[in-house]
Amino acid sequence: SDDDPWWRDAVIYQVYIRSFADGDGDGMGDIEGIRSKLPYLRDLGVDALWINPWYRSPQADAGYDVADFRDIDPRFGTLADAEKLIADAHEHGLRIIPDIVPNHTSDQHRWFQAALAAGPGTAERQRFVFRPGLGADGDRPPNNWRSVFGGPAWTRVADGEWYLHLFAPEQPDLNWANPEVHDEFADVLRFWFDRGVDGFRIDVAHGLVKDPELPDLTGEPDERLAHPHWDRDEVHEIYRRWRRIADEYPGERKFVAEAWAPSPERLARYLRPGGLHTAFNFDFLKCPWSPERMREVIDSTMASLTAVGAPPTWVLSNHDVPRHVTRYGRETAWVPHDQRAIGEDELVLDEPDLARGTRRSRAAALLMLALPGGAYVYQGEELGLPEVEDLPEEALQDPMWERSGHTERGRDGCRVPLPWSGSAPPFGFGPHGSAEPWLPQPADWQDRTAEAQDGDAASTLELYRAALRLRRELGALGEGGMRWLDSPSGVLAFHREPGFTCVVNMSSEPQPLPEHDRVLLASDDLADDHLPTDTAVWLAD
Ligand code: TEU
Incomplete structure (x- = not known):
């Protein structure tokens, strides 16, 4: 709806x-x-x-x-x-x-190819971030930004300008001021x-x-x-x-x-x-x-x-x-x-x-x-x-x-x-x-x-x-609120209306299950009504 x-x-x-x-x-x-x-x-x-x-x-x-x-x-x-x-x-x-x-884009995108061909000061270059370099010869990058993949975020082209790439040199950044x-x-x-x-x-x-x-x-x-x-x-x-x-x-x-x-x-x-x-x-x-x-x-x-x-x-x-x-x-x-x-x-x-x-x-x-x-x-x-x-x-x-x-x-x-x-x-x-x-x-x-x-x-x-099937069937899952339940240290337990509880045992000891009507699904075998370490369970009230 x-x-x-x-x-x-x-x-x-x-x-x-x-x-x-x-x-x-x-x-x-x-x-x-x-x-x-x-x-x-x-x-x-x-x-x-x-x-x-x-x-x-x-x-x-x-x-x-x-x-x-x-x-x-x-x-x-x-x-x-x-x-x-x-x-x-x-x-x-x-x-x-x-x-x-x-x-x-890619450096092979037609826009970047056009920018390379058109040269400094052109409208084609304004679609990317081109700048002159620093120093007398312009051979230092325009600033100290780093590429996410490592190395400087700038690469120099044949005419001496540099272009920005926050990722690989094959990925020139677009100019969103344009x-x-x-x-x-x-x-x-x-x-x-x-x-x-x-x-x-x-x-x-x-x-x-x-x-x-x-x-x-x-x-x-x-x-x-x-x-x-x-x-x-x-x-x-x-x-x-x-x-x-x-x-x-x-x-x-x-x-x-x-x-x-x-x-x-x-x-x-x-x-x-x-x-x-x-x-x-x-x-x-x-x-x-x-x-x-x-x-x-x-x-x-x-x-x-x-x-x-x-x-x-x-x-x-x-x-x-x-x-x-x-x-x-x-x-x-x-x-x-x-x-x-x-x-x-x-x-x-x-x-x-x-x-x-x-x-x-x-x-x-x-x-x-x-x-x-x-x-x-x-x-x-x-x-x-x-x-x-x-x-x-x-x-x-x-x-x-x-x-x-x-x-x-x-x-x-x-x-x-x-x-x-x-x-x-x-x-x-x-x-x-x-x-x-x-x-x-x-x-x-x-x-x-x-x-x-x-x-x-x-x-x-x-x-x-099984989890995805239940998620579709149960009215409690999907959007809506959740309420934390009191639980022993190392245990996450929360309730969702109507009638659904999820318990995750992240402690190093088996933990008793809270009161419930039915186990809907467990991520591993339960040991006589206990939730083993590193196990989660879905319960119906
Ligand atoms: O990732 C962008 C990105 O910001 C991540 O590289 C992030 O910085 C890092 O994983 C954790 O801080 C997206 C894509 O998912 C990735 O595959 C691309 O390589 C990247 O963009 C460039 O397009």
């Missing part, structure tokens, strides 16, 4: 297209592969698919370097294939949310809304606007609140226009912001009335396995988002971070490489205990899916996949590996092609006789395939299916 739009409590499955399913046998996932798995996704019980960038791209950053926003990369298919996927997905009751990448850029993206949004997409995931939504003075970064602690290139107040004006465009279309098209905001209050600013609909909750993703911290994150999320009328969302993994089976298997907490304290450049990581990480990740799934609002499931988390940490160096493709001077192995370990069936690589990733998958899969994933888990009640796949 109009009062309760679908996106307020949707469960959205992230399809990392190059690693999901390979339809044409070239070793890389594609649109045909997604189409072939629509029945699997419908049976899993999710509401929508977020699809990582499928646009024409040289793939310097796995498609986040877009050369043409109005075409599909030939590796993934054609525009006609995309239209067919949207139609077929809708027939399966699944909505489609592609990525959009407004912070930068109205032409605004109009271009308004047009791109309409191009895809006209083709039936149900919304967009906005890449680096906290980027886009830069302080026109381009001041040096100071490293002062309060810089995060008035940063020269992240999370600037002016960015919201862009999204208010985008919202008006989405609202021109029927069927509640929605945006989800990828915004790494410094606090839940700053995140909520993206979601004020007339702004974006939803945003990823990275505080939840980054939260270590700690009952106190988890409860703090849940409370601060609920408080700041409900204050602006936006639904909370929850996410455990994505294509940029180590998979949570592995994160939760470690004592040391994971911190994104560009958010580490000075002197903490390299994380010293202990050996993960994957059995423990698996138990925790199953409990986390029940926690996430019982909380109010929406949730995101990253492909393969429903199969309990761990991070692949031993990829050979010659296989690594993430530009972070190169750009960080080989200090960061990068994000390939969470991007390994999915295992679907069979007992050896490529585990049914592509049709018989396909080329090798673009990243090698571990040889011992035979028990983690969708085929091996299908019908096994103890499997993570069946846990997700």
